[in-house]
Amino acid sequence: MRINRLSNRLVAGACVTLVGCGGSTLTVQVLVEGAEGPVPQSNIEISMYPFDRDSVFDLLDAQAEVPRPAISADMQATFEESQRLGEEWRGREADWAEARDRLQRLSEQLERMDRRDPQYRRRFDEWNNIDREQSRLDRERKDLFEQYTEVQETINASIDSFKIVRDAWENEAYAGYFDMRDQLLAELGREIFRDTTNSDGYVTRKLPGGDWWVTTRIRVSGGEIVWNLEIDPSQVDTLRLNSENGEERVRF
Numbered sequence: 001m002r003i004n005r006l007s008n009r010l011v012a013g014a015c016v017t018l019v020g021c022g023g024s025t026l027t028v029q030v031l032v033e034g035a036e037g038p039v040p041q042s043n044i045e046i047s048m049y050p051f052d053r054d055s056v057f058d059l060l061d062a063q064a065e066v067p068r069p070a071i072s073a074d075m076q077a078t079f080e081e082s083q084r085l086g087e088e089w090r091g092r093e094a095d096w097a098e099a100r101d102r103l104q105r106l107s108e109q110l111e112r113m114d115r116r117d118p119q120y121r122r123r124f125d126e127w128n129n130i131d132r133e134q135s136r137l138d139r140e141r142k143d144l145f146e147q148y149t150e151v152q153e154t155i156n157a158s159i160d161s162f163k164i165v166r167d168a169w170e171n172e173a174y175a176g177y178f179d180m181r182d183q184l185l186a187e188l189g190r191e192i193f194r195d196t197t198n199s200d201g202y203v204t205r206k207l208p209g210g211d212w213w214v215t216t217r218i219r220v221s222g223g224e225i226v227w228n229l230e231i232d233p234s235q236v237d238t239l240r241l242n243s244e245n246g247e248e249r250v251r252f
Helices: 003-016 053-063 073-112 118-173 177-188
Strands: 023-034 037-040 045-049 193-196 202-208 212-220 223-231 238-241 247-250
Touching: 023 045, 023 212, 045 202, 053 177, 053 212, 073 118, 193 202, 212 238, 223 238
Parallel strands: 023 238
Antiparallel strands: 023 037, 023 202, 045 193, 045 212, 212 223, 223 247
């Protein structure tokens, strides 16, 4: 493994960004878009690297004896079908629960009404309509859940097999990563900073001068959002990580 030569290339590139003196305070906030707007993410570990960690993995990928295992087209299609069915089932489940609650509220209103009241008949007809709707949604949600479960069983078996192959490849291809990382840090005279976001999704850290790479990841429906952003803390005092500047990836 050509660790020394590759490491020297990375050091040469990183040193250009570390010529500044002093330091600056950087605040990072992690946000994920919710139904009512951005939601701060707490207890997320933020790492701040004095070099581009992804470039190290890119170099290790390039020199691996065999290419990284790829997800087959069939597996990707099954995974996407699983996601679609899951979202459709959860949506139908929510619709059914809403109809159930409406039916319950209307039932309580009918119990308090006089059956001779002209409004009673209209309310009763409404109750019948909602009852039919709830029955339909109940059948659909159960059918969708069966389909989703069946596809999940199929994709889970494929994922387990794929992960065994992928993990074995990574253990081999990335065996030299920590040696390269430690050598880079030693030659740069820097360290990696890590901290965890608070209840408002914030982390604040004083960083030495020069460019830094802010990295983290969070789980989302169907995968994860990954950030690896280069930033000069002397130029930007607050960095907000959101879906716009992150990369969404399928995660198995």
